[in-house]
Amino acid sequence: MERLEKLLRERHPLLELRVNEPMSRHTTFRIGGPAALMALPKSVSEAKMVLNAARKLEIQPFFLGNGSNLLVADQGYPGFVVKLTGEFENIFATPAGPDGIAHLHAGGAVLLSRLSRQAQERGLTGLEFAQGIPGSVGGAVTMNAGAYGGEMSQVLLQVAALSPDGREALFSAESCDLSYRHSRFSNGDWLITQAVFGLSPGGPEEIAARMKDFARRRQEKQPLEYPSAGSMFKRPPGHFAAALIDQCGLKGLTVGGAQVSAKHAGFVVNRGGAACADVLELVDRVKEQVLRQTGVELEMEVRVLGSDV
Numbered sequence: 109m110e111r112l113e114k115l116l117r118e119r120h121p122l123l124e125l126r127v128n129e130p131m132s133r134h135t136t137f138r139i140g141g142p143a144a145l146m147a148l149p150k151s152v153s154e155a156k157m158v159l160n161a162a163r164k165l166e167i168q169p170f171f172l173g174n175g176s177n178l179l180v181a182d183q184g185y186p187g188f189v190v191k192l193t194g195e196f197e198n199i200f201a202t203p204a205g206p207d208g209i210a211h212l213h214a215g216g217a218v219l220l221s222r223l224s225r226q227a228q229e230r231g232l233t234g235l236e237f238a239q240g241i242p243g244s245v246g247g248a249v250t251m252n253a254g255a256y257g258g259e260m261s262q263v264l265l266q267v268a269a270l271s272p273d274g275r276e277a278l279f280s281a282e283s284c285d286l287s288y289r290h291s292r293f294s295n296g297d298w299l300i301t302q303a304v305f306g307l308s309p310g311g312p313e314e315i316a317a318r319m320k321d322f323a324r325r326r327q328e329k330q331p332l333e334y335p336s337a338g339s340m341f342k343r344p345p346g347h348f349a350a351a352l353i354d355q356c357g358l359k360g361l362t363v364g365g366a367q368v369s370a371k372h373a374g375f376v377v378n379r380g381g382a383a384c385a386d387v388l389e390l391v392d393r394v395k396e397q398v399l400r401q402t403g404v405e406l407e408m409e410v411r412v413l414g415s416d417v
Contacts, residue, residue, distance in 0.1 A: 109127075109144040109145040109167075109186075109187075109188060111165055112145060112161060112162060112165050112167055112188060113125060113127065113145055115161045115164070115165065116147065116157075116158065116161050119157055119161060120154060120157055123147060123148075123149065123154055123157070123158070124147070124148040124149075124150070124193075125145065125146070125147055125148075126143075126145070126146040126148070127144070127145055127146075128142040128143070128144065128184075129142055129143050129145075129146040129189070130142050131143050131175070131180040131184060131185060131189075131413075132180070134172060134175045134191065135175035135176075135178050135179070135180055135337070136174065136175055136176045136178075136242050136335060136336065136337060136338070137175075137178070137179055137180075137335050137336060137337045137378055137382075137387070138335040138378055139179060139180060139182075139335075139378060139382060139383065139384050139387065140178075140179070140180025140181065140182070140184065140185075140384065140413075140414070141180065141181060141182050141183050141184025141185070141414070142184040142185075143184060143185045143187070143188075143189040144184070144185065144186050144187060144188065145187075145188050145189070146172075146188075146189040146190070146191060147169075147188070147189070147190050147191070148190075148191050148192070148193045149190065149192060149193070149194070149196075150193055150194025150195060150196075151194055151195050152195070152270075152276070152301060154194075155190070155192065155196075155270055155274070155299060155301065156270060156274035156276075157274070158190055158274075159190075159270055159271075159272060159273065159274040159299065160273060160274045162188060163272055163273050163274070167187070167188050168187070168188075168272075168296075169187075169188045169189065169190045169299075170185065170187055170188065170189050170190070170296065170413065171189075171190050171191075171246065171296060171299050171300075172189050172190065172191040173191075173216070173217070173243055173244035173245075173246050173247030173248075173250075174219060174242060174243050174244045174247060176241075176242040176243040176244075176247065176337060176338060177243065177247065177251060177337055177338060177409065177410055177411060178337060178410065178411050178412075178413060179337060179384055179387055179388075179410050179411070179412045179413070180384060180412075180413050180414050181384050181412070181413065181414020182383050182384045182385055182414075183414060184414060185413050185414050190299065191217075192215070192216050192217040192246065192299075192301070193217055195215060196215035196216050196217040196218075196301060196302075197215050197217045197218055198213075198214075198215045198218075199212065199213065199214045199215070199218055199222070199223060199226050200212075200213050201213070201230055201232070204309060208308060208309065209306045209307065209308060210230075210232055210306070210307050210308075210309065211265065211304050211305070211306060211307075212226070212227055212230070212232060212235075212304070212305045212307055213302060213303075213304050214245045214302065214303055214304075214305070215245065215301065215302050216244065216245050216246035216299070216300045216301050216302060216303070217244055217245070217246065218244060218245045219242075219243070219244055219245075220235075220238040220239070220241045220242075220243055220244070220245065220248055220253070221238075221239055221240070221241070221242070223235060223238065223245060223305075224236060224238045224239035224319065225239070227305075227307055227315070228312055228315045228316055228319060229312065231309055231310055231311065231312045231315070232307035232308070232309065232310065232315075233307060233308050233309070233310030233314075233315050234258075234262070234263045234305065234306070234307040234308060235258075235263060235305065235307065236258070236315060236318045236319050236322060237254065237255045237256045237257065237258030237259070237322065238253070238255070238258070239319045239322060239323065240255065240322055240323055240326045241253050241255055241338075242338065245300070245302075245303050246299075246300035246301075246303075248260055249264065249267055249284070249291060249293065249300055249303050250291055250293045250294055250296075250300065251289050251290070251291065251294065252286045252287065252288070252289060252290060252291050253289075255322070256322055256325070260286065261281065261284075261286040261287075263305045263306055263307060264281040264284065264286070264303060264304075264305060264306075265280070265281055265304045265305060265306045266278060266279065266280055266281065266303070266304040267279045267281070267284060267293075267300055267302070267303050267304075268300070268301050268302040268303070269293065269298040269299055269300045269301060270298065270299040270301060271297070271298060272297050272298070277298075279292070288342075288343070289342060289409060329371070329372055330369075330371065330372050330375065331369040331370075331371040331372055331375050331377050334369070334377035334378060334379060335377065335378040336369070336375050336376060336377045336378065337376070337410040338375070338409075338410070339374050339375065339409055340374060340375060340376045340391065340408060340409060340410055341353075341374065341406045341407060341408060341409055342406075342407045342408070342409045344404050344405070344406060344407075347402075347404055348374075349373075349374050349406055350372060350373040350374030350375075351373075352398050352402055352404055352406070353368060353373035353374065353394055353398060353406075354373040355401075355402065356394075356397050356398050356401045356402065358373065358393075358394055358397060358398075359373050361390065361393065361394065362379070362390070363386045363387075363389045363390040363393070364381075364382055364383060364385075364386030364389075365378055365379050365380050365381040365382030365383065365386055366378060366379070366382040366383075366386035366387045366389075366390045367379050367390070368390065368394060376390060376391065384412075384414065388412070391408060394406065
């Protein structure tokens with residue numbers, strides 16, 4: 109990483125770089141050791157330069173959003189992390205055309221909570237489901253995030269992204285290969301810089317009421333009082349992971365500071381001081397018990413990053 113750091117500082121002295129940056133500051137789990145090197149480009153030109161430099165040294169960057177679906181190793185990540193900021197946090201809208209659909213443009217670093225509020229304030233409906241998802245636009249598009257019957261594929265029109273060598277490209281929603289928790293960007297090669305959403309006009313008060321209802325339901329059912337990475341497991345075909353875990357009597361199961369939430373069995377929470385190792389051991393126990401008792405094999409939805417896992 110020293111060669112990359114030197115090259116980046118030479119090419120762009122104003123680029124924000126962080127060495128040995130604690131990843132616990134950048135994940136909703138609040139878990140994880142340091143990343144060897146982190147770059148925080150504020151513009152497309154900076155992002156291009158960062159990718160070109162990494163490509164020159166044959167280093168694969170890890171693109172970090174809000175860290176809401178991520179578990180980082182206790183020993184940290186010995187690689188290179190890129191996290192967008194600056195102009196990638198911008199939102200703007202273009203008026204509805206003859207089809208009555210308005211376009212809401214959002215940078216890859218925009219939080220979904222902020223995006224849904226902006227849509228509501230502008231009287232645009234379609235993103236109410238996203239108000240409680242703790243991710244960024246880039247991450248949400250990458251995994252086709254969704255909740256309460258809505259998902260990105262229903263409102264996404266276009267994606268702007270940078271290739272591994274910094275080339276700009278535009279993708280229509282149809283070409284993004286969107287499916288359950290998957291897109292063409294899932295392999296992490298492309299850096300999503302902006303997305304465009306197609307939204308219909310609606311009454312701001314009615315939209316706000318739907319968002320309030322979703323927030324109430326989340327508060328009642330999900331353990332929002334503790335750090336977590338959201339749903340720990342993917343939905344098995346024909347089943348619900350939380351129901352299977354609950355059926356197996358695993359609510360409240362604890363390893364170290366990690367616990368299967370007593371409120372929602374689909375969540376593993378950080379009750380305080382949880383290590384990555386605690387979470388992984390707990391996940392293994394849950395998977396083993398669910399497989400033994402029900403015959404269903406659970407698959408983690410949360411991504412694990414780091415050399416010691």
